[in-house]
Amino acid sequence: MSSTTNAAFPIPQATASAGNTGTNSKQSASSTGKQSASSTGKQPPVILCVGLRLTASVYTRKQTPYVINLDPAVGKLPFACNIDIQDAVNYKQVMSQYQLGPNGAIITSLNLFTTKFDQVLDLVTKRAPELDYVLVDTPGQIEIFTWSASGQIITDTLASLLPTVLAYVIDTPRSTSPATFVSNMMYALSILYKTKLPMILVFNKCDVVDAAFARDWMTDFEAFQDAVRADEDAGFMGSLVGSMGMVLEEFYNALKVVSVSAVTGAGMDDFFSAVDEAVAEYYVDYKPAMDKKMADKKEALQKSRQENLTKLMLDMAVDNENGGKEVKMSSTAINVGKTAESNFYDDDGANEDEEIFSVTLEDRSTPSRAADESFNRFLGKATSSQK
Amino acid sequence: MKHAILVMGPAGCGKSTFCSTILTHCQSIGRSVHLVNLDPAAEHFEYKPSIDLRDLITLEDVVEELQYGPNGGLVYCLEYLVNNIEWLEEQIENFEDDYLIIDCPGQIELYTHFPIMKNIVATLTKCGYRTCGAYLLDSQFVQDVGKFFAGVMSAMSAMVQLEIPHINVLSKMDLLGDRAESYELERYFDPDPNLLLEDVNKESSPKMHSLNRALVQLIEEFNMVSFIPLNINDEDSVTLVLSHIDNAIQYGEDVEPKEPKDMEDVEDDDEMYDF
Numbered sequence: 001m002s003s004t005t006n007a008a009f010p011i012p013q014a015t016a017s018a019g020n021t022g023t024n025s026k027q028s029a030s031s032t033g034k035q036s037a038s039s040t041g042k043q044p045p046v047i048l049c050v051g052l053r054l055t056a057s058v059y060t061r062k063q064t065p066y067v068i069n070l071d072p073a074v075g076k077l078p079f080a081c082n083i084d085i086q087d088a089v090n091y092k093q094v095m096s097q098y099q100l101g102p103n104g105a106i107i108t109s110l111n112l113f114t115t116k117f118d119q120v121l122d123l124v125t126k127r128a129p130e131l132d133y134v135l136v137d138t139p140g141q142i143e144i145f146t147w148s149a150s151g152q153i154i155t156d157t158l159a160s161l162l163p164t165v166l167a168y169v170i171d172t173p174r175s176t177s178p179a180t181f182v183s184n185m186m187y188a189l190s191i192l193y194k195t196k197l198p199m200i201l202v203f204n205k206c207d208v209v210d211a212a213f214a215r216d217w218m219t220d221f222e223a224f225q226d227a228v229r230a231d232e233d234a235g236f237m238g239s240l241v242g243s244m245g246m247v248l249e250e251f252y253n254a255l256k257v258v259s260v261s262a263v264t265g266a267g268m269d270d271f272f273s274a275v276d277e278a279v280a281e282y283y284v285d286y287k288p289a290m291d292k293k294m295a296d297k298k299e300a301l302q303k304s305r306q307e308n309l310t311k312l313m314l315d316m317a318v319d320n321e322n323g324g325k326e327v328k329m330s331s332t333a334i335n336v337g338k339t340a341e342s343n344f345y346d347d348d349g350a351n352e353d354e355e356i357f358s359v360t361l362e363d364r365s366t367p368s369r370a371a372d373e374s375f376n377r378f379l380g381k382a383t384s385s386q387k
Numbered sequence: 388m389k390h391a392i393l394v395m396g397p398a399g400c401g402k403s404t405f406c407s408t409i410l411t412h413c414q415s416i417g418r419s420v421h422l423v424n425l426d427p428a429a430e431h432f433e434y435k436p437s438i439d440l441r442d443l444i445t446l447e448d449v450v451e452e453l454q455y456g457p458n459g460g461l462v463y464c465l466e467y468l469v470n471n472i473e474w475l476e477e478q479i480e481n482f483e484d485d486y487l488i489i490d491c492p493g494q495i496e497l498y499t500h501f502p503i504m505k506n507i508v509a510t511l512t513k514c515g516y517r518t519c520g521a522y523l524l525d526s527q528f529v530q531d532v533g534k535f536f537a538g539v540m541s542a543m544s545a546m547v548q549l550e551i552p553h554i555n556v557l558s559k560m561d562l563l564g565d566r567a568e569s570y571e572l573e574r575y576f577d578p579d580p581n582l583l584l585e586d587v588n589k590e591s592s593p594k595m596h597s598l599n600r601a602l603v604q605l606i607e608e609f610n611m612v613s614f615i616p617l618n619i620n621d622e623d624s625v626t627l628v629l630s631h632i633d634n635a636i637q638y639g640e641d642v643e644p645k646e647p648k649d650m651e652d653v654e655d656d657d658e659m660y661d662f
Contacts, residue, residue, distance in 0.1 A: 073457050101428050102446055102457035103398050103493070140458040143397040143495050143541070147528065174500045179548045183498050186544035189602070194537035196591070240547075243605040250598035285592040 044131040045279045046162045048155065050138050050145065050191060051169035052204050054262055054271075066124065066131045070154070071139040072109035073102070081137075083120055085113045106144050114150035121161060133275065134162070146191050155195055160290060165278035166191065166199040167271075172259075173209040178227045181217065182244060189251060197286060198278035200256045202271060207261040218252035221245040390636050391423075391487040391516040393508070395545050396523035398493035401558040405523060406490045407433040408619045409629060419485045425507070426492040427464035428457070436490075438478045440468060461494055465503045472510050479514055487516065498545040508549050519636040520546055520553035521628075524614065526560050526572060532586040535575055539606050547609070552635040556628060560618040575614045580607045 044066070047054075067081035072091040077084070089112050095105035124134060136158070138145040145151035158164050168188045175181045192199045203211035217224040224245045256274035260267035392409075394402045406422055413420040421437035428446040444467050449460040468475065479487065497503050511518050522542040529535045539555075546553055557572060574586070584603045588596050615631055618624040 075456065102450065102460070103428050106457065107399065140456060141398065141494055143493060147397040147525070147541070148399065152528075171500065177502075179502070179505075180500055182547055183544045184500070186540050186547060187495055190537045190540035190544060192537075193533045193540060196533055240605065240608055243601065243608050246601040247598070247605050250601045254595060254598045285594070 042129050042131075043162050044128055044133050045275055045282075046134040046136060046158050046164040047167050047275060048136045048138065048158070048164060048197070049167045049169055050142055051167075051202075052171050052262075053137055054135070054167060054169055054202065054204065054260070066127060066134045068120065068124075068134065068136045070110065070113070070145070071137055072106055072113070074137075074140065083123065085109065088116055089113050103141065103144065106139055106141060107148055107150075110139065110144065110148065110150045114153055117154060117157060121157065125161065128162070142187070146194060152194075155197070159195075159197060159282075159286065160294070163279045163282040163287075164197055165275060165282060166195060166197045167202050167275075168199055169202045169204050170214075172203045172205045172211050172214070176209060176213065178217070178224070178231050181214065182248075185218075185248060185251060189247075192255075196289070198255075198281040200258060200271070200274045200278055203257070203259040204262055206259040206267065207264050211259040215252075215257065218248045218257070221249065224248065389482065389485060389487075389514075389516045391489055391511050391518045392632055392636075393489050393491055393504075393518060393520045393549075393551070394523065395491045395504075395520060395542075396493065396558075397495070397525075397541065400493070400523045400525045402490055402493070402523055403429065403432060404619060405521070405556070405558060405617070406488050408625055409488055410434055412622075412625045412629060413486065421482055421485055421487050423479075423487050423489040425465075425468070426490055428461060428492065429490065437482075438475070440464070443468065443471065443474055458494065458496070461492060462496060462501065462503075465492065465497055466501065469503055469506045472506065475507070475510055476514060479511075479516070487511075495541065495544060498548065502548065504545070505548050508551060517636050518551045519632055520549060520551050521556055521632060522546060522553060523556045523558045523617075526557040526563055526616070527566070529557065529572065529575065530566075531590065532574070532583065533590050536587060536602065540602075543606065543609060553610075554628070554631045554635050555614045557614045557616045560616045560624070561620045572616065576616060577613045580604075 067079070068083045069077060069081045070085050072085050072089055072094075074086070089109040091105055091109050094100065094109050094112070095102070098105070098108060100108060124131075138151070145154075155164070168191060170184060170188075175184050188199070188201060203214055213227075217227060225241050228241050228244075256277055258267055258270040258274050260271055394406055396402050410420050410422055422432070422434050423438040424432065424436040425440050427440050427444060427449075429441065444464050446457065446460050446464055449455050449463050450457065453460070453463065455463055491504065508518055522545065524538040524542065529538055542555060557575065560572075563572075574582075580603050584599060587599050587603075591599060615628050616624065617628050
């Protein structure tokens with residue numbers, strides 16, 4: 001598995017677009033201030049795409065996208081991307097080497113890639129001043145990303161560094177029955193609550209089927225009710241249609257909803273305006289909450305360190321009194337420290353993932369590490385004095 | 388009476404472990420149970436399934452021969468099953484008075500984009516089975532009320548189309564260890580919807596409050612609010628889950644409980660939570 005450190009990928013060329021709806025967007029052209037190498041620490045937004053792929057359409061615009069592919073099983077992509085998980089992890093090899101089925105291999109590939117994610121972040125932050133946005137394509141199996149520890153780590157890590165928004169991309173032609181539509185919206189809600197990131201609902205393939213029906217259902221309760229009644233598959237929902245309709249309406253109000261066609265490029269202006277709005281929301285809603293959470297965790301970490309240090313010193317004082325007995329390290333002192341640190345970013349998922357995670361994603365310049373080092377020196381002194 | 392439990396949940400939530408745990412438990416209490424595997428991408432089982440979709444078609448076959456990716460391949464397999472549903476009918480018609488535990492694939496697309504699971508439920512019903520759903524959520528992911536809601540919504544996403552009674556299970560409680568306390572999971576075992584709403588409002592921006600309220604109402608109506616904790620190493624925990632399943636199946640059909648508490652017929656709602 002090659003590492004991603006040599007990612008000197010060429011910037012993908014914007015392809016000549018057919019049927020482009022005239023992108024004279026306010027963000028176009030390299031002559032605007034946005035593109036100038038800035039010392040103002042420009043933060044390009046990260047757009048996490050869940051569901052269908054949006055990537056093809058972004059090349060119809062005159063912007064500099066930075067594309068990251070996280071789908072280990074997608075195979076050859078029809079466009080160039082800057083960072084491809086497939087360069088770092090060979091999906092087929094993972095399957096055979098670890099004797100896994102297709103799903104297990106995707107999860108494991110993602111886990112392995114997550115251990116190298118700091119390198120991805122380095123690359124992205126280095127290029128950040130020149131970028132308009134970063135597009136991240138997630139694995140086709142949605143829940144492998146949304147309900148896995150590594151998916152969560154990747155999402156949280158990105159969101160802690162750059163303004164991150166979610167694009168839930170819907171296969172419009174496949175969502176035309178009220179039953180499947182509702183299922184789809186429920187799942188989008190699930191992701192919204194899990195990540196707490198601003199979300200944009202993107203109805204894709206609008207060249208095939210217009211998404212007007214979807215907007216109707218989400219804004220006009222009677223239209224929704226009629227559709228449910230008319231659909232025999234949705235019979236069961238009959239009694240829930242009232243509450244369901246209300247949820248859809250509130251959902252619509254809480255998000256940005258756009259219709260696009262990745263093929264023709266239609267609607268992409270709307271999409272990027274929605275991204276701008278979502279980024280603003282990120283700064284207002286998400287970032288302060290996240291900063292506070294990090295601060296709280298840091299404080300808790302310091303506190304537990306202090307407590308363990310105190311406990312250790314007490315242990316040693318007692319043993320010294322008993323006449324030079326060997327220092328019995330309270331085993332919790334060291335282990336809790338380590339676990340707490342690996343919990344710094346997030347403390348979920350299988351223990352195995354925590355272990356992989358703690359080794360690579362630590363920021364080397366945090367005060368916590370300094371405290372760690374002085375603690376280790378202290379331990380070194382203590383044990384040697386007992387020999 | 389023929390009963391079937393559809394075991395559902397995202398990949399990695401512990402469905403297969405759940406199935407084998409219930410199977411072991413049922414065998415120890417003398418109940419006749421059969422394991423049915425409907426996941427074409429399943430890797431290995433502790434027990435050999437009595438019915439296995441992989442006998443009909445496997446994901447590997449589809450991926451190799453038709454050059455599908457794992458996602459498209461999975462959908463193809465399940466659609467293939469639906470188009471050849473007689474195969475399933477033939478397999479299950481041999482069992483009488485038995486419990487079927489059905490391990491379902493995780494992919495949410497099977498619920499959100501295709502009526503595949505609906506068709507399977509319809510087939511079971513046609514064959515005389517009373518079906519109930521068990522949706523599993525990995526308790527390790529339910530760290531706060533926002534994540535709880537996320538779990539509930541993904542459960543609803545799968546269940547909303549299936550007209551079957553269901554239970555919700557918080558799996559892997561045995562793996563929580565120290566974290567159990569901080570997650571405050573008891574909040575979700577039998578929650579008061581108003582408290583839930585308060586909790587989630589505290590954690591979200593004011594913009595989300597009306598959505599929160601609408602959601603709480605919905606999940607309450609759909610009976611998605613309470614979760615049963617499952618610790619596979621604790622016999623009592625397994626018994627509890629099984630009794631909830633039994634109750635859900637019987638309750639869903641408005642049938643008198645098989646073993647009424649007193650000798651008279653009892654039809655109270657309280658029966659649901661007694662065992």
